[in-house]
Amino acid sequence: MSGTEFVPLSLTPLLIGVLSAMTCALPGNFLLLRRQALIGDAISHVVLPGIVAAFLVTGVVTALPMMFGAAGAAVVAVVLIEAVRRLGRIEPGAAMGVVFTAMFAAGVLLLEQSDTSAVHLDVDHALYGNLESLIWLDATGWGSLLDLEALAGLPPELGRVAVALVAVALFVWVFWRALKISTFDEAFAATMGVRVNLLGVALVIVAAVAAVAAFDAVGSILVIAMFICPPAAARLMTNRLEHQVAWSMVFAALSATLGYVFAGYGPLWFGAQDAVSAAGMIAAVSGAILGLAALFGPHRKRSGAPVDA
Amino acid sequence: MLFEALTFQLGYNATLVTIGATLLGVAAGITGTFLFLRKRALVSDAISHATLPGVGLAFILMVLLGGDGRNLAGLLLGSAVSAGLGLLCVSWLTRATRLGEDAAIGAVLSVFFGIGIVLLTVIQTMSSGRQAGLEGFLLGSTAGMLFSDAVLIACGGAVVLALVAWLQRPMILVAFDPEYAASAGVNTARIDLAMMGLVLAVTVVGLKIVGLILIIALLIIPPVAARFWTERAGLVALIAGGIGGVSGWLGAGISASAPDLPTGPIIVLVAFAVFAISLLVSPGRGVLAAVLRYLAFQRRVHLRQGLLALAQGQPIYEKMTLRLLQRAGLVRPDGVPTEAGRARASKAMRDEARWDVVRRAEEWTGAAALYDGLREIESVLTPDQITEIDRMIGGPKVAT
Numbered sequence: 001m002s003g004t005e006f007v008p009l010s011l012t013p014l015l016i017g018v019l020s021a022m023t024c025a026l027p028g029n030f031l032l033l034r035r036q037a038l039i040g041d042a043i044s045h046v047v048l049p050g051i052v053a054a055f056l057v058t059g060v061v062t063a064l065p066m067m068f069g070a071a072g073a074a075v076v077a078v079v080l081i082e083a084v085r086r087l088g089r090i091e092p093g094a095a096m097g098v099v100f101t102a103m104f105a106a107g108v109l110l111l112e113q114s115d116t117s118a119v120h121l122d123v124d125h126a127l128y129g130n131l132e133s134l135i136w137l138d139a140t141g142w143g144s145l146l147d148l149e150a151l152a153g154l155p156p157e158l159g160r161v162a163v164a165l166v167a168v169a170l171f172v173w174v175f176w177r178a179l180k181i182s183t184f185d186e187a188f189a190a191t192m193g194v195r196v197n198l199l200g201v202a203l204v205i206v207a208a209v210a211a212v213a214a215f216d217a218v219g220s221i222l223v224i225a226m227f228i229c230p231p232a233a234a235r236l237m238t239n240r241l242e243h244q245v246a247w248s249m250v251f252a253a254l255s256a257t258l259g260y261v262f263a264g265y266g267p268l269w270f271g272a273q274d275a276v277s278a279a280g281m282i283a284a285v286s287g288a289i290l291g292l293a294a295l296f297g298p299h300r301k302r303s304g305a306p307v308d309a
Numbered sequence: 310m311l312f313e314a315l316t317f318q319l320g321y322n323a324t325l326v327t328i329g330a331t332l333l334g335v336a337a338g339i340t341g342t343f344l345f346l347r348k349r350a351l352v353s354d355a356i357s358h359a360t361l362p363g364v365g366l367a368f369i370l371m372v373l374l375g376g377d378g379r380n381l382a383g384l385l386l387g388s389a390v391s392a393g394l395g396l397l398c399v400s401w402l403t404r405a406t407r408l409g410e411d412a413a414i415g416a417v418l419s420v421f422f423g424i425g426i427v428l429l430t431v432i433q434t435m436s437s438g439r440q441a442g443l444e445g446f447l448l449g450s451t452a453g454m455l456f457s458d459a460v461l462i463a464c465g466g467a468v469v470l471a472l473v474a475w476l477q478r479p480m481i482l483v484a485f486d487p488e489y490a491a492s493a494g495v496n497t498a499r500i501d502l503a504m505m506g507l508v509l510a511v512t513v514v515g516l517k518i519v520g521l522i523l524i525i526a527l528l529i530i531p532p533v534a535a536r537f538w539t540e541r542a543g544l545v546a547l548i549a550g551g552i553g554g555v556s557g558w559l560g561a562g563i564s565a566s567a568p569d570l571p572t573g574p575i576i577v578l579v580a581f582a583v584f585a586i587s588l589l590v591s592p593g594r595g596v597l598a599a600v601l602r603y604l605a606f607q608r609r610v611h612l613r614q615g616l617l618a619l620a621q622g623q624p625i626y627e628k629m630t631l632r633l634l635q636r637a638g639l640v641r642p643d644g645v646p647t648e649a650g651r652a653r654a655s656k657a658m659r660d661e662a663r664w665d666v667v668r669r670a671e672e673w674t675g676a677a678a679l680y681d682g683l684r685e686i687e688s689v690l691t692p693d694q695i696t697e698i699d700r701m702i703g704g705p706k707v708a709t
Contacts, residue, residue, distance in 0.1 A: 037412040038351055041419075045522070087596050088588050093411070094350040094533050101526030102581035105574035108448055108523075112569050128426050221426060225419035232412045263427070274434040276427045283423025290416055294406045302407040 008139040012155055013131050014260050017222075017282060019161040020214035021252035024226035026168050027207040029245050032231040033183045038093070039078075039204055040227030042100040043211045044220035046077040049107030050212075056114055063156060067212050074208035077103055078201070129219025131260070131278040134158070157217040164213030171206050172245075175199065180241055218279050225283035226252055233290040236297030255286035315562040323565040325459035326518060330557035330576060332466030333515050334527060338553025339473045340507045341528035342535065342546040346484035350532075351414050352399060352505070353525040357512045358418035359395025360388035360521050361425025364446050368432055378432075381458045381517065384446075385465075389513045395421050396505055449520030449573035458517065465514035472510065476503055477546065485542040518561070519573035526577040527553060534584035537591035556580035608633055609683050613657065615639075619646045620658035660686045663698045 024040070031037055047070040054069025077099055085095040138144065138153030145151070172179065182189035182196045190196050211223045234247035259282030264275045294300055318324075344350050367387025368378040376383075395417050402413035429443055482490040483500045491497050508528060515524040535548035560576025592598050615630040616639070625631055625644060634640040639650030646654060663686050668677040676689045686695065 032408075032412055035409050035411055037409070037415045038354075041354065041415055084588065087599075088533070088537065088594065090533055090536070091348050091350075093348065094345055094529055097350050097354065097525060097529035098533050098581070098584060101523055101529065101577055102584075105523055105526065105577035105581070108571060109574040109578065112571050112574075221419055221422050224415060225423055228412055228415035228419060232408050232416055235408065235412075236406055267431075274430075277430040280423040280426030280430065283419050284427060287416065287420025287423070290420070294402060294408075297406075300406045 007141055007144060008136050010260075010264065011139070012136040012158055013134045013278065014257065016134055016155070016158050016161055016217045017131055017256040017260050017278065018253045019158070019165050020218045020222065021226045021230070021256040021282065021286075022249055023161055023165040023168055023210045024207075024214050024223055025230040025248045025252035026165075026172055026245070027203060027210055028227040029231040029234070029241075029248050030172075030179055030183055030203055031207060031227065032235060033241075034200075034203075036204075037228050037232075038096060040207060040211065041224050042077055042081065042096050043074045043204075043208050044215060044223045044227075045100040046073045046103045046107070047212060047215050047220060049073050049103050049110065052107050052110045052114070056110065063160065063216065067160075067216065070212040070215065071208055073103065074212065075205065078204050078208070128221060128277050129215070129217055129279045131218050131222075132264075132275065134217060161213050161217060164210055168206055168210050171202070175202075179203070183241075218282075221283050222279040225286050226255070229283075229286035229290045230255065233286075233293035233297070236293040236300040239299055251286065251289050255289060256282050259283070259285040311562060311566040313566075315558065321456060322459045323561075325456075325463045326572070327558060327561040327565065329459065329462035329466045329514075330518050330561035330572070331554050332463070332470050332557075333511065333518065334531070334553035334555070334557025334576070334580075335550040336466060336469040336473050336507075336553075337511045337515065337524075337527035337557075338531035338535070338549035338551070339477065339546045340469075340504070340511050341553070342532040342542075342549045343480045343484040343504050344508060344528060345532035345536070346542060346545070347501075347504075349410070350529045351411070351525075352396075353508050353512065353528045355395055355399050355414040355418045355421075356392045356505075356509055357521045357524045358425075359398075359421040360392045360512060360516060361422055361446070362428055363387035363389065363391025363394075364443060364516075365425055365428025365432060366391070368443060369428065369435070372435065381455070381461055384443075385461075385513050385516065388446075388516055389509060391421065392509050392512060396509065445520075446516050447520050447522055448571060449516070449518050449523065450571070462514060462517060465510075469507065469510045469514055473507060476500075476507065480504055481542050481546060519576055523573045523577050526580060527556070530577070530580040530584050531556065534580070534587040537587040537594045540593075552580065552583050556583065612637070613683055616650075616654045616657040617661065619650060620654035659702075662702050663695065666698045666701055 028037070028040060031039055050070035050073025051066045052069075053073065054065045057069075058065040080099045080103075081092070081095050084090055084098060085092055088095070090098075134155040134157055136144075136150075136154055138150040140150070178189065178194045178199055181192060182194050182199055186196050207227070211227070214223050214226070230248040230251035231244070233251050234244045237247045238244050260278050262285065263278040263281035266281070267274060267276055315327075341350070341353070344353060364384050364387055367384050370387070371380060371383050372378040398417045398421075399410070399413045402408055402416065403410045408416075432443060479490070479495050479500050480503070482493065482495055483497050483504075487497050490500070511528060512521070512524050515527060519527060531549040531552040532545060534552050535545045538548055539545055556576050556579040560579045561572055563579070564570040564572040564575040587595065589595055590597050611627070611630045611633050615625055615627075615634045618625050618630075619634075619640070625634070625640075631640065631644060634650065635642060638647060639653055640646050664677075664680055667673045667686070667690070668680060670677075673690075679689050690698070
């Protein structure tokens with residue numbers, strides 16, 4: 001394939017897919033080990049009421065208020081889940097289920113009630129994103145990468161997920177030691193002077209930021225899949241956290257690349273003409289990787305567990 | 310309009326949908342209770358998302374076989390098969406690898422959903438798929454439903470409810486005390502399987518009304534709300550069934566009474582409102598009850614400490630203590646104890662001395678374990694025992 005076609009049509013969606021996947025997989029590692037994997041699921045559901053509320057308040061479909069709305073909804077959801085869990089003494093899974101379904105229902109209702117048909121704001125978009133449409137029209141070929149004028153026409157989503165990835169990576173890098181200790185032994189971390197509760201909340205907020213940034217571009221299915229599948233597959237490859245994070249990054253990038261290629265070109269190989277949903281395909285590929293890791297990963301068993309338990 | 314909808318006077322379809330939603334709500338509430346008590350509420354999330362590829366594949370298959378892809382029975386059959394497959398994947402991942410159940414649930418739900426979306430985009434490009442309306446399964450859509458579909462949903466709700474009623478006893482046993490159930494000869498693995506089968510059935514029947522993203526709300530919210538009202542597993546199931554039924558009935562009714570009120574979200578929001586009320590005002594576990602209990606406890610501590618201070622002739626500075634003592638007529642506004650106050654104070658002091666004896670003597674270890682600084686000693690020991698203790702302490706001393 002020549003650069004004149006690849007660069008404007010496929011390079012930016014591919015890059016955005018890869019960056020989004022990595023942004024979500026990075027905090028996903030810690031959520032997975034802390035048995036909070038489904039926080040990602042809850043966050044991606046409550047993003048919908050967040051953006052609808054932001055739209056109703058501001059009346060415009062621009063990225064910034066929507067991201068604030070989504071992030072705000074994520075924080076509200078986390079606070080509500082914690083409140084229901086503590087006040088009602090309900091197990092975390094059920095508390096989560098109560099809160100995120102109710103908020104999602106409220107989001108759908110708001111969407112149906114408000115006159116959003118004129119603008120591009122719908123449930124489908126929220127679910128599957130629009131990775132394929134994030135093309136770079138100003139590009140004419142590989143040379144455009146050096147052309148400032150063309151670079152100005154890059155889809156803004158690319159910049160946003162890149163910033164989000166840097167922010168998430170920075171958080172993980174700065175708090176690496178504290179995160180690591182508190183993930184494996186919270187009580188020990190507390191005696192070492194780590195503010196474990198604060199760190200836990202910060203981790204969830206970082207995850208929310210990652211989810212919101214990625215959600216904008218790739219939709220909520222991909223966000224959930226990337227929070228869980230690459231870290232879960234990585235967990236079956238190694239016992240060391242450093243290696244697990246590295247594996248998860250590789251798996252995330254691999255899923256995004258393969259998924260995008262399969263979605264865009266796969267149907268052509270079978271003689272069909274139209275591409276299928278890239279976000280869905282990326283999630284499917286990440287599931288295939290997880291399946292392979294579960295079958296062949298060197299550390300797939302619980303250590304010390306009986307072989308056929 | 311609302312009244313007509315709730316009393317089943319809005320035409321065949323709306324009536325059937327409302328009946329179906331009510332039956333489904335009852336079935337979902339009861340089934341969800343077992344999931345909730347087994348602490349596996351979110352397994353239903355994986356099951357419901359895993360229905361999507363089945364819906365898509367069933368549509369494609371039916372079109373390829375030359376039939377109408379929108380046949381609801383066929384679509385629901387497909388959804389049941391793929392949801393079952395998703396359930397198998399969850400249990401395989403939890404069993405065969407060291408991943409926790411939460412990770413397995415998340416992985417299965419996102420991957421199956423992703424595959425489902427891929428299939429939906431395939432269907433959109435098929436010539437007969439342009440108007441498939443399969444997106445209706447995501448959020449439920451009862452508008453413009455065929456009469457046969459409505460009948461199917463109402464019957465499905467009735468069948469699921471009958472199954473739940475039939476399996477209720479062993480499921481309560483297993484949910485509440487698996488070890489006891491096993492010792493009583495109940496095959497817990499098989500009952501667990503039956504429970505998952507019921508969850509699957511509820512999900513499939515609810516797909517068209519509530520949609521696959523929100524169906525889990527019907528399985529989770531009613532039991533959680535019901536848990537506030539009772540400590541007994543059997544009653545939780547019944548109350549949850551009631552809450553689910555009312556949510557389904559009210560929700561479907563409200564949604565039929567006006568345009569732009571999607572059925573699924575309304576049902577879920579009604580259920581959530583019931584939950585919020587339960588969380589706030591239920592006796593025992595509710596927030597309001599907890600606050601009242603806390604305030605009562607606070608008053609007892611203040612009163613007790615105030616009395617002990619009076620008995621020892623110490624001045625009281627704490628405003629709340631003073632106010633409470635004054636309101637009980639135990640001190641005058643200037644902080645000097647009244648006659649009654651002095652009597653109560655010396656009684657409190659004497660009780661402390663009695664407790665002291667109880668806590669030091671070996672024969673009363675059982676009673677001593679109940680000491681918390683507030684409990685009246687008469688509620689623990691008999692008058693005879695108290696007289697005996699008094700003999701050990703010596704004659705009554707009058708507080709000064």
